Amino acid sequence: MTEALLVLEDGRAFRGTAYGAVGETFGEAVFTTGMTGYQETLTDPSFHRQVVVQTAPQIGNTGVNGEDDESDRIWVAGYVVRDPARRPSSWRATASLDERLATEGVVGIAGVDTRALTRHLRSRGAMRVGISSVTTDPAELRERVLSQPEMLGADLSAEVTTGSRYTVAAEGEHRYTVAALDLGIKRNVARRLAARGVTTHIFPATSTVDDLLAVSPDAVFFSPGPGDPATADHPVALAQDVMRRRVPLFGICFGSQILGRALGFGTYKLAYGHRGINQPVLDKTTGKVEVTSHNHGFAVEAPLNQVIDTDFGGVEVSHVCLNDNVVEGLRAKDVPAFTVQYHPEAAAGPHDADYLFDRFVELVEKKG
Known part of the structure; x- marks a missing residue:
């Protein structure tokens, strides 16, 4: 498995494994508390330029299908999960979630302590973040995070x-x-x-x-x-x-x-x-x-x-x-x-x- 790194703008870092596409992405780190509906979340245009942290620990259990999208593409800038499903289990599934993310070029990270990450965001507030599966240096990634535009003032x-x-x-x-x-x-x-x-x-x-x-x-x-x-x-x-x-x-x-x-x-x-x-x-x-x-x-x-x-x-x-x-x-x-x-x-x-x-x-x- 490819190693991946998540770094917040305040320097807090989390390590995990690549989930979806391998690469690097940036956005505003936000958490969502929904225990279902991850496909609808991913395809919601309101999440454009945001890196979504799922507080529910198990994600991807029902895979993805061609009926539940809320738009014609995935809009999240990045995706953070704790325990992704090894294989989908649903008669409606047409692919696994990680396959869909990879197909659309969405960089994600799995194996993260999302509870700790959520508690950090809950106390410090939403902030810029980077996910990378091409570098393992937190300081290097943070420099690029700090160069990204903030959501305040964004016309999207x-x-x-x-x-x-x-x-x-x-x-x-x-x-x-x-x-x-x-x-x-x-x-x-x-x-x-x-x-x-x-x-x-x-x-x-x-x-x-x-x-x-x-x-x-x-x-x-x-x-x-x-x-x-x-x-x-x-x-x-x-x-x-x-x-x-x-x-x-x-x-x-x-x-x-x-x-x-x-x-x-x-x-x-x-x-x-x-x-x-x-x-x-x-x-x-x-x-x-x-x-x-x-x-x-x-x-x-x-x-x-x-x-x-x-x-x-x-x-x-x-x-x-x-x-x-x-x-x-x-x-x-x-x-x-x-x-x-x-x-x-x-x-x-x-x-x-x-x-x-x-x-x-x-x-x-x-x-x-």
């Missing part, structure tokens, strides 16, 4: 968006049309809308409001995606234009941060972010607590318990993370717009927040 939507518009048709009877701005969209978003009779037109991130309105949408959707929302001035202006025209608007994750900025709020980088499929969130509208899927390193800064006066009328925080009181959703009271910071489209789950797509459809119905 253009690197993950679609090159041209495409359409996902409604299942059964067509009821409504949605124009979706692709900032790093996952396939399950359009699937959840299609199940409700919605035809979704997915547009490149550089699209104008005229582009979106050309399909006569009943509503507009802003997708999840990677990077620092403080850099996304074009989508922010686009969201403001949509709200001025009073077209129903829904934003998820990065889309939520964009709408937050459009409403006049600031955004900030979390110390280590929320990533995984077991995050508790309070829906303040119903008082119910949901177990939810998260993948975000930035958040909106807004008062939790008051209606805030904005250029678009009153806005209130609708959802709150119960782990740390981070804003997890906004609701505009005077224009038809709302957001959530997490992932109701959750693949591979959980599905507690799937009702939010019903809430989106209800917003369209009320507007009509």
Whole structure:
């Protein structure tokens, strides 16, 4: 087995063996707590330029297949696991995980004490990292790590968006049309809308409001995606234009941060972010607590318990993370717009927040 080395920007080093492609990679080290859904994680565009540490010790048990991808490629910059499966065990598997990683050139490392690494990131915060299976010198690798760009200030939507518009048709009877701005969209978003009779037109991130309105949408959707929302001035202006025209608007994750900025709020980088499929969130509208899927390193800064006066009328925080009181959703009271910071489209789950797509459809119905 080929030796591999992981070095964080603060100098902490871990040794293991190469997993996936042999080579060298860099990115922001983040951990995700999901015990299932590693294929969906790997193919989520929101993980672009991030090296993902899996806290679940055994990864790859069910291999990979051609049905569970959330996009057309793996987006993570690197992958860190403790105990990879020697062979997949699933009737759905078409290849092993390490074969898929190697095929797509994704450099990983296995045999790492991921518990120690996670505890380090949990106390020190997400930071730049390098993985190499071509050098064994931590000092040498750290020098290259320190030369890499940070996630703060990163404008990445253009690197993950679609090159041209495409359409996902409604299942059964067509009821409504949605124009979706692709900032790093996952396939399950359009699937959840299609199940409700919605035809979704997915547009490149550089699209104008005229582009979106050309399909006569009943509503507009802003997708999840990677990077620092403080850099996304074009989508922010686009969201403001949509709200001025009073077209129903829904934003998820990065889309939520964009709408937050459009409403006049600031955004900030979390110390280590929320990533995984077991995050508790309070829906303040119903008082119910949901177990939810998260993948975000930035958040909106807004008062939790008051209606805030904005250029678009009153806005209130609708959802709150119960782990740390981070804003997890906004609701505009005077224009038809709302957001959530997490992932109701959750693949591979959980599905507690799937009702939010019903809430989106209800917003369209009320507007009509």
